[in-house]
Amino acid sequence: MENRIPLIAGNWKMNKTVPESIETVKTLVKLTADVQGVDMLIAPPFTSLWAVGDVLKHTKIALGAQDMFWESHGAFTGQVSADMLRSCGCSHVIIGHSERRQFFGETNQTVNKKLKAALAAGLIPIFCIGETEIERETQKTFSVLDKQLIQGVEGLILDDHHPLVIAYEPVWAIGTGKTALPEQAQEVHAYVRSLFAKVFGNSLAKKIRILYGGSVKPDNISELMGLPDVDGALVGGASLEPESFNKIIHF
Ligand code: PGA
Numbered sequence: 001m002e003n004r005i006p007l008i009a010g011n012w013k014m015n016k017t018v019p020e021s022i023e024t025v026k027t028l029v030k031l032t033a034d035v036q037g038v039d040m041l042i043a044p045p046f047t048s049l050w051a052v053g054d055v056l057k058h059t060k061i062a063l064g065a066q067d068m069f070w071e072s073h074g075a076f077t078g079q080v081s082a083d084m085l086r087s088c089g090c091s092h093v094i095i096g097h098s099e100r101r102q103f104f105g106e107t108n109q110t111v112n113k114k115l116k117a118a119l120a121a122g123l124i125p126i127f128c129i130g131e132t133e134i135e136r137e138t139q140k141t142f143s144v145l146d147k148q149l150i151q152g153v154e155g156l157i158l159d160d161h162h163p164l165v166i167a168y169e170p171v172w173a174i175g176t177g178k179t180a181l182p183e184q185a186q187e188v189h190a191y192v193r194s195l196f197a198k199v200f201g202n203s204l205a206k207k208i209r210i211l212y213g214g215s216v217k218p219d220n221i222s223e224l225m226g227l228p229d230v231d232g233a234l235v236g237g238a239s240l241e242p243e244s245f246n247k248i249i250h251f
Contacts, residue, residue, distance in 0.1 A: 006225065007165060007209050007232035008249045009041040009126060010239025011066060011094060012048075021048035024242050025055045031246040035060060039232070040249055042239070043094055046080055053089030064092035064126065067100055070113035072121075082121030093118050094234075096128045096152060098171045108151035115152060119162045126165045126211070126234065127152060129192070133172035142191060149195055158200055166210045167234040168192060173214025175237060182223055185212050189229035218247035225251045 016024060021044050032040060043064035044052045053063045065088075069079035085093055095114045100106040111127070118125045129148040131141040149166075158164055168188050170180050180188070189210045197205035212224050213234035224230050239245045 004207065004209055004231045005037065005039050007039040007041065007211060008245075008251075009043065009064065009092070009094075009167075009211065009232065009234050010245050011043045011097070011213075011234055011236050012045060012240060013066070013099070013236055014045060015240055016044060016048060018048050018051050021045075021052050022055060024240070025052050025061075027242040028245060029055065029059050029061065031242055032061065032249055035249055038249060041092055043092070049085070049088040049090065056089070062091045063089050064094060065090050066094050066097065068093050068095070068114060068118060068123075070110075070117040072117070082117050082123050085123060086121060090123060092124045092126055092165070094126045094128060094167075096148070098128060098130055098169060098174060102171075108148055111148075111152045112154055112156075115156055115164070119156065119158075119164070124163055124165060126167050128167045128169055128213070128234070130169040130171050130174075130214070136170065136172065141188070145188065145192060146195065149192065150199070153196075153199060158204060160207075164208065165232075166192060166196070166208060167213050168210060169213035169234060171214075175215065177215050179215045179217075179220050179224075180212070182227055185224060186227040186229055189227065193229055216248060218244055221248045221251040 041062040041064050043066050056063055065085045068082050072081050096111040115125050129145055131144045135144050173179055192210055193205050209231035211232040211234045212230050216233040216235045217238050
């Protein structure tokens with residue numbers, strides 16, 4: 001098996017004020033001081049990025065944002081650019097999360113523009129894909145993932161200096177307490193890797209990290225991490241408490 005370092009990423013979504021964010025991340029830094037061989041990342045809301053980034057300086061935990069806009073600057077009220085995220089200390093940015101797709105009109109085309117802009121600015125995108133419950137029930141899982149992945153990465157230039165992380169998050173498993181069965185997760189992860197290999201070649205496909213997301217908890221993480229094509233997790237609810245997130249990191 002390829003030597004892929006696991007990545008455990010926490011997505012706080014729209015939770016925590018600045019003081020709450022600082023307190024949480026300070027506790028997390030202490031709890032994870034012994035961690036070796038696992039990459040860690042926190043994605044707080046925009047308002048907490050700078051403050052959390054300040055606490056995370058010189059620690060092993062990386063900083064990520066939850067979204068960005070593809071333009072670099074200008075009259076785009078409410079938007080945040082890749083350079084602004086970099087200036088807060090971000091190394092990563094989540095792009096195409098299903099909640100952005102569901103509530104904020106994100107499409108495969110806007111995802112594609114954001115992925116290009118993130119890579120051009122030197123951010124590592126965590127590119128989210130996943131099918132809804134109805135799509136799974138009607139046997140559309142693989143065609144939906146195909147479209148999300150192929151349209152999302154169109155025209156992207158990836159290499160060792162421009163890496164990408166993929167997160168497979170079945171929409172029916174997000175925040176619902178339902179997790180994909182290990183065989184369902186492995187099946188999709190292996191499929192996504194093979195699809196990625198068709199576009200970018202085998203050697204990059206072997207290196208790329210594919211995270212699983214959707215109701216990841218301390219009690220299901222080790223089974224998921226035991227799957228050959230699962231290289232980490234994107235954790236929502238269970239990343240809000242430093243104790244539970246720490247347990248996941250220590251899978
Ligand atoms: P959840 O969220 O862990 O709360 O299901 C995961 C995600 O949306 O990234």
